Amino acid sequence: MLLDRLLQKVLALIVRSGTLRVTTVTGGRFIVGDGTAPVLALRFTSRAAQLGILIDPELRFGEAYMNGTLIIEEGSIADLLALIMSQTSALRPARWARPQWLLRYLGRRLRQLNPRSRSRRNVAHHYDLDARLYALFLDADRQYSCAYFETPDQSLDDAQLAKRRHLAAKLLLSPGQRVLDVGSGWGGLALYLAEICGARVEGVTLSREQLSVSRARAHEKAISDKVAFRLADYRDLTGRFDRIVTVGMFEHVGIGSYDVFFRKCAELLDEDGVMLLHSIGRAEGPGYTNPFIRKYIFPGGYIPALSEVLPAIERSGLLVSDIEILRLHYAETLKAWRERFLARREEAERLYDARFCRMWEFYLSAAEMAFREQGMMVWQAQLTRRQGVVPMTRDYIMREEARLRGIEGGHRPPLRLAGE
Numbered sequence: 001m002l003l004d005r006l007l008q009k010v011l012a013l014i015v016r017s018g019t020l021r022v023t024t025v026t027g028g029r030f031i032v033g034d035g036t037a038p039v040l041a042l043r044f045t046s047r048a049a050q051l052g053i054l055i056d057p058e059l060r061f062g063e064a065y066m067n068g069t070l071i072i073e074e075g076s077i078a079d080l081l082a083l084i085m086s087q088t089s090a091l092r093p094a095r096w097a098r099p100q101w102l103l104r105y106l107g108r109r110l111r112q113l114n115p116r117s118r119s120r121r122n123v124a125h126h127y128d129l130d131a132r133l134y135a136l137f138l139d140a141d142r143q144y145s146c147a148y149f150e151t152p153d154q155s156l157d158d159a160q161l162a163k164r165r166h167l168a169a170k171l172l173l174s175p176g177q178r179v180l181d182v183g184s185g186w187g188g189l190a191l192y193l194a195e196i197c198g199a200r201v202e203g204v205t206l207s208r209e210q211l212s213v214s215r216a217r218a219h220e221k222a223i224s225d226k227v228a229f230r231l232a233d234y235r236d237l238t239g240r241f242d243r244i245v246t247v248g249m250f251e252h253v254g255i256g257s258y259d260v261f262f263r264k265c266a267e268l269l270d271e272d273g274v275m276l277l278h279s280i281g282r283a284e285g286p287g288y289t290n291p292f293i294r295k296y297i298f299p300g301g302y303i304p305a306l307s308e309v310l311p312a313i314e315r316s317g318l319l320v321s322d323i324e325i326l327r328l329h330y331a332e333t334l335k336a337w338r339e340r341f342l343a344r345r346e347e348a349e350r351l352y353d354a355r356f357c358r359m360w361e362f363y364l365s366a367a368e369m370a371f372r373e374q375g376m377m378v379w380q381a382q383l384t385r386r387q388g389v390v391p392m393t394r395d396y397i398m399r400e401e402a403r404l405r406g407i408e409g410g411h412r413p414p415l416r417l418a419g420e
């Protein structure tokens with residue numbers, strides 16, 4: 001059939017190394033690649049799925065797996081995505097897909113418009129899911145952002161603790177200082193800064209589910225006098241803070257609001273203050289949000305290139321005092337999340353259904369391979385209002401991490417391994 005021949009031609013252009021065996025909806029079979037490992041096999045059960053992948057692979061590939069109309073018969077969806085995304089051909093859109101790429105790029109600002117009402121809806125779409133879902137695969141502290149692996153064999157729980165310690169060290173905190181945590185999640189970082197560093201922390205979120213958990217955790221630790229959480233949009237914040245930190249929130253701001261975001265941060269930050277911004281980033285320049293991720297996982301979200309962010313920082317009057325690039329740390333974090341999720345997949349299906357679990361598996365697998373095989377990374381930018389606020393060399397970070405490590409002691413939550 002013509003559809004089968006078109007599919008074979010397109011896949012042959014993409015998969016040049018490795019081996020992919022394909023069974024079409026009509027029962028036809030073909031192999032693409034050079035015959036080397038890895039050897040993977042997939043099968044289509046729907047003509048619409050097969051056609052959709054030819055028309056719009058960025059969206060329809062994930063939908064076909066999610067809907068069960070693309071079945072992996074040898075290997076896993078993570079293996080297949082690793083094979084595809086590691087190909088040289090995957091680094092740029094194919095000639096026939098360039099018009100679609102251009103249309104999505106030109107329309108990205110419209111899709112990233114995040115007025116207050118839409119921001120709340122977008123946050124609720126992802127973060128107000130059943131809390132038991134996140135408990136299946138996150139660490140004991142519920143850190144839903146890139147961990148910091150100090151050694152390759154470090155556990156997820158230890159790497160997430162190291163991330164909090166690393167952030168705290170860069171903030172150069174003194175007891176009693178007032179800290180604003182923008183996008184405070186389930187409260188883990190704010191609680192660490194209050195409990196270990198002695199700071200007075202205000203955490204703000206747009207997720208009612210996360211707000212409830214954060215407040216409960218502060219109450220359980222009996223430190224509600226040191227840390228407070230509230231439902232608020234960053235654009236509505238007032239006051240002055242000695243320190244500002246935001247982790248995993250900037251990806252939801254939208255490129256059209258970068259100037260608003262950094263001007264607000266400059267307004268909130270004390271003259272001698274320090275701000276730390278932890279965000280996913282693109283190493284290969286501006287782009288657009290993958291349509292599957294935008295539709296099903298993070299509506300309104302966008303991963304920025306530093307070339308899009310730094311001009312807005314400059315216009316705000318803030319100074320960049322340090323930028324650190326974390327390369328494969330998020331790939332390892334996502335791998336741990338994926339393995340933990342799959343180990344408890346039956347529990348996830350009881351919470352939702354098999355289709356949701358395939359969607360979530362695809363999301364975690366695609367994100368992991370984007371960081372492992374392509375140009376995604378995480379960056380941490382340290383910002384100040386004036387020169388001389390932070391030391392001239394970075395030695396202080398390791399010294400402060402060592403000091404904090406000594407304080408942590410009995411404050412660490414119990415480890416929770418995948419499948420427990």
